Amino acid sequence: MFRRKIRKYLPTVDHFDRIVWARPFKRFLGHPNIWALNRKSIAGGVAAGLFCGLIPGPFQIFGSLIWVLVAKVNLPVAFAVTLYTNPVTIVPLYLLAVAYGQFLLGEMGEAEIQAVPDWNWSAWSDSTSAMLDWMLSMGPSLAVGLPALMVTLSILGYFSVRVAWNIGVRMAVLRKRRRDLKTAD
Numbered sequence: 001m002f003r004r005k006i007r008k009y010l011p012t013v014d015h016f017d018r019i020v021w022a023r024p025f026k027r028f029l030g031h032p033n034i035w036a037l038n039r040k041s042i043a044g045g046v047a048a049g050l051f052c053g054l055i056p057g058p059f060q061i062f063g064s065l066i067w068v069l070v071a072k073v074n075l076p077v078a079f080a081v082t083l084y085t086n087p088v089t090i091v092p093l094y095l096l097a098v099a100y101g102q103f104l105l106g107e108m109g110e111a112e113i114q115a116v117p118d119w120n121w122s123a124w125s126d127s128t129s130a131m132l133d134w135m136l137s138m139g140p141s142l143a144v145g146l147p148a149l150m151v152t153l154s155i156l157g158y159f160s161v162r163v164a165w166n167i168g169v170r171m172a173v174l175r176k177r178r179r180d181l182k183t184a185d
Contacts, residue, residue, distance in 0.1 A: 033072040043161035044073025049081020051154035054146060098138050101145020
């Protein structure tokens with residue numbers, strides 16, 4: 001039902017012919033699976049968004065765009081899911097990545113985590129430099145933990161969507177059967 005309601009807002013292949021700046025990209029953006037609302041495409045979009053959401057800096061959307069164009073998964077879902085990282089959640093996620101890296105590295109990854117530097121919006125470049133120094137001080141734990149967390153989150157997201165979709169379909173079938181049995185009586 002939700003898919004039928006939202007389908008009218010999704011672009012079609014000929015939509016990209018009408019937009020002048022999009023014509024050169026029609027070959028890439030016109031692929032039907034990029035806009036599809038099916039189990040595989042949505043799950044792939046969630047996986048792309050979860051993976052690329054942890055890319056440092058403003059390259060998250062660009063990373064998810066590359067993933068979408070290569071894997072032909074849902075573009076709007078991938079873009080939306082990358083937003084799980086924001087100024088509030090990025091520090092806890094990176095601390096989780098460091099802890100994950102320390103777990104994976106064992107004794108080699110044990111390091112003391114320094115306090116997170118304060119962010120000063122009036123001195124944006126100084127704050128960014130301090131944040132990069134803080135991230136670099138975590139060394140191998142972050143270098144191993146961040147990619148491992150990216151892969152783990154994307155795999156968990158992919159299979160969670162697939163399982164939730166299957167549960168939803170089975171529940172809909174059961175509801176329809178019950179409805180049919182009531183009308184048959």
